[in-house]
Amino acid sequence: MLHISLRTSIGVLRVTTDWPTLIYFLRARMHPWPPWEERDIAVEVRLGSLDEAGDLWLTGDSGPGARPRTIRVADSVFEIDRDSIRGIVPRESVHKGVVLEWLWYALPICCAPDGWEALHAAAVERGGRAVLFGGGSDARKTTRALRGMQAGDARFLADDIVLLNRSGLVRGWDTTLHIHPGRAGMVGTEGSTFDSAGKTRVSAANLAERQELHIAEILGEMEPHAGEGFDSTWIPKRNGLRGLRVAVQNRMEGLGPLSFFGGDIVHARGYAAGLRHHGMEATLRGLDWADYHDCDIVHLMHVQYDWAQEAGLRAASAGVPLVVSAITHGSPPKGILEPLVTAAAKVLCYSESERAFYLRGFPEQPTEKFVVVPMGVPADLYALHGVTSTPSVFVAGTYSVEKNRLNVLRACIKLNVPITFAGPMDRETSQEYVWQLREEAGNWKGARFFGLLHGSALWDQYRRAHVHVDAAYIEPFGLGTLEALAAGCNIVHTKHSWAAEDFAQYGSLCEPSDVDSIVAAIKHELSRPRGWHGCRPLTWSEAARVLIPIYTEVCGAALPA
Amino acid sequence: MADLTIATPFAGYELPYLDRWLEHLRDLCICADPAEVLWLDNSLSPMFGEYLLDASTTIPAPVRILEERLKIADPATAKADLPWEAKEVQASLMWQRARLEVETEWILCLESDVIPPPNTVELLGEALASSPPVGAISGTIPERPHRVPNAIVPMVWRMRIGEDTTIRGLPEPGLHVPAVDRYLGLNPDCPRDGMEIVDGIPFGCMLSRRSTLLSVPLEPTWPPCNVYGSDQLFSRNLRKLRKLHVAVHWGVRCGHIKKMPDGTFEDLRNVTHIPTD
Secondary structure, X not given: OEEEEEEEOOEEEEEEEOHHHHHHHHHHHOOOOOOOOOOOOOEEEEEEEEOOOOOEEEEEOOOOOOOOEEEEEOOOOOEEEOOOOEXXXXXOOOOHHHHHHHHHHHHHHHHOOOOEEEEEOEEEEEOOEEEEEOOOOOOOHHHHHHHHHHOOOOEEEEOOEEEEEOOOEEEEOOOEEEEOHXXXXXXXXXXEEEOOOOOEEEEEOOEOOOOEEEEEEEEOOOOEOOOOOOOOOOOOOOOOOOOOEEEEXXXXXXXXXXXXXXXXXXXXXXXXXXXXXXXXEEEEEOOOOOOHHHOOEEEEEOOOOHHHHHHHHHHHHOOOOEEEEOOOOOOOOHHHHHHHHHHOOEEEEOOHHHHHHHHHHOOOOOHHHEEEOOOOEOHHHHXXXXXXXXXXXXXXXXXXXXXXXXXXXXXXXHHOOOEEEEOOOOOOOHHHHXXXXXXXXXXXXOEEEEOOOOXXXXXXXXXXXOEEEEOOOOEOOOHHHHHHHHOOOEEEEEOOEOOHHHHHOOOEEEOOOOHHHHHHHHHHHHHOOXXXXXXXXXXXXXXXXXXXXXXXXXXXXXXXX | OOOEEEEEEEOOOXXXXXXXXXXXXXXXXXXHOOOEEEEEEOXXXXXXXXXXXXXXXXXXXXXXXXXXXXXXOOOOOOHHHOOHHHHHHHHHHHHHHHHHHOOOOEEEEEOOOEEOXXXXXXXXXXXXXXXXXXXXXXXXXXXXXXXXXXXXXXXXXXXXXXXXXXXXXXXOOOOOOEEEEEEOOOOOOOOOOOEEEEOEOOOOEEEEEHHHHHHOOOOOOOOOOOOOOHHHHHHHHHHHHHOOEEEEEEEEEOEEEEEOOOOOEEEEOOOXXXXXX
16 A cells, blocks of 8 residues: 655645556546645545444545544445455456546545535536535436526536535536536537446536636535445445446456557456446456356457456356457467357457358357447547647557558658557567667657557547558457547558458558558548548447347346246 | 665755755655665765755655765866766766666666656556566656757657767767757657657656666767767667667656756746657
């Protein structure tokens, strides 16, 4: 456990936590925070005291001499290590995002100065004064605030958390709106995160000028934002089931000492997050996980590798319904695919050509076993659609021979078009390969080599690029291409991909071993305006919705009547 | 990261801002939990030595202070008053000494005018550990370039890789001095996060392995060529001799305290832009 001071836009925050949470916290939450206070607020957050009932308590105060406040943490948020009395969020924890949400909600309570109370409400500014909309969960607080804004006479002040003091001053805490994705476009720019109630965070376009206003009226019933027994709806309930319990199983880390980050990891995370938006209890599990008592169905990534087969067969032999995402690399022989294809109730393919490959290879299996499902992209990427880019090329993916970065670089040098690479470098051959790339670039100044990028840093690169190129020798799908497409980049995709036919409709295909073919494709895509060209990729939430009837069917068939 | 040493050389002129720097070092130590903090005192001043000794008790990690006796000029002399080459030779010798003294696997080279964010070691360590082609990684240190007035650029260099030349442009095969181009720049704005391979990084806030640091010669600058420092030569040696790259982490945004001509200190915080080529 770590003791650390964070300098955030609201002041200094002292937290006791573990590294995975902290890093995630820093990356995800530092920037969107509203500048709430000018002065520093020191918040001591101790994840330390465990009461007799086994609940963890969190204590914070706004500085020396201030009254400390205490909130109970529901034990569904943390894996509580009862021996050492500390809250631990494991690296693989599905609740990591929830912990962040929780910290987000808990902070105003802990660091509100004396005399201020945090209310569960939405607020707008009308005529220089604040109007508050109160009520419990799903009391249509935000909707009513939005209606006021759409009528034109109100401006957004805060959503979900409003601070109110005894002299009637109102201060907005959370200056983003939490609304259902479909309504996002009505009020502003859709943000990065979904909370567990399936709402997205939106930056309001019509913000109040001042963040501290006198109160005018309160509409609806007010309730404290949180207090003893704090247990908002966004905490997934273990006991009150809201849907099927799905374990999305994949390699969580690399199989060796390195991370081997890849599209399958993004894919598994995306599905799990998307399923949670629909109220399902989706958890991400590592390959060695075998405790099936709290799940109704296992969704396994990969069909052809030993390590996936071992995990899949273990689940199948335990009698748990199994769905497998194919993610086929190349055209492996039937013998390699057979164990999992036979054991699985459904095999999910990502293109018609991939499905056709399985239908050809397994004529004895029922055709309805092989289903084509969509991939998804983070909703953040849509905000990038239509931005002004520079005439440049971006390549997202691993630095490895099979991904064939070298020929793309050669093509760009030939065209004298700047190119940016980003991706993990931890494959065995990466060291030599990165060296080759830099040797090839020599003194040509157009090439940039980034490491693995996540979140806004990656979106930044998509935003700047005009064309995204994936010229891999083997590509099961090409998630990077889909993300680039969603961000509005023109795409050049390899012919040796199961999704080549799909991507050919919206961009250009290239022969990876032929530099001239890559040159021609890039040239063509640079000459076209940037855009979706008729394709609008699904978000992970939308993609995961397709899985629900498949799961239901599989469970219905497998469970005793 | 327990197997880490944070090494800092001191020249003696840091007193006006040392308290502030130490505060940030404390935050860094709380966060990074180093096995040791190594201070090289090159001030030749007993008073400064006493100050360091007092300060060491407030650092939440074991501090080892070594006295160096390299200083050419009086300790009160400001850095700006020393000849450029003399400073570079000293800096290089200090890092030579540091890398020999360090006993841990990881070393964070931290200069006394660089203010690192508390999560520096975590971010740099994570990036370095997951990128075997990279031998050393630096935080983003803002600097005022001579050529662009009112700009603050990151201390990251682009060098011509193939041709080693002297300052006069005459190729001398035995000399092996890289031609440093200028501060890096292609994109109009600074990336917000992520690790990028570059040609040259400074020692100001640099994480590397002890074995990597020991595996290449640390050369001071070559006197006739006043365009490159020991750090640029280190980056170049790493690439030439070990086939390892150096990288900058755009998410680790350090502060940089600069002495102004009028004797005051300026605290550079943010990179305002990267000049385009």
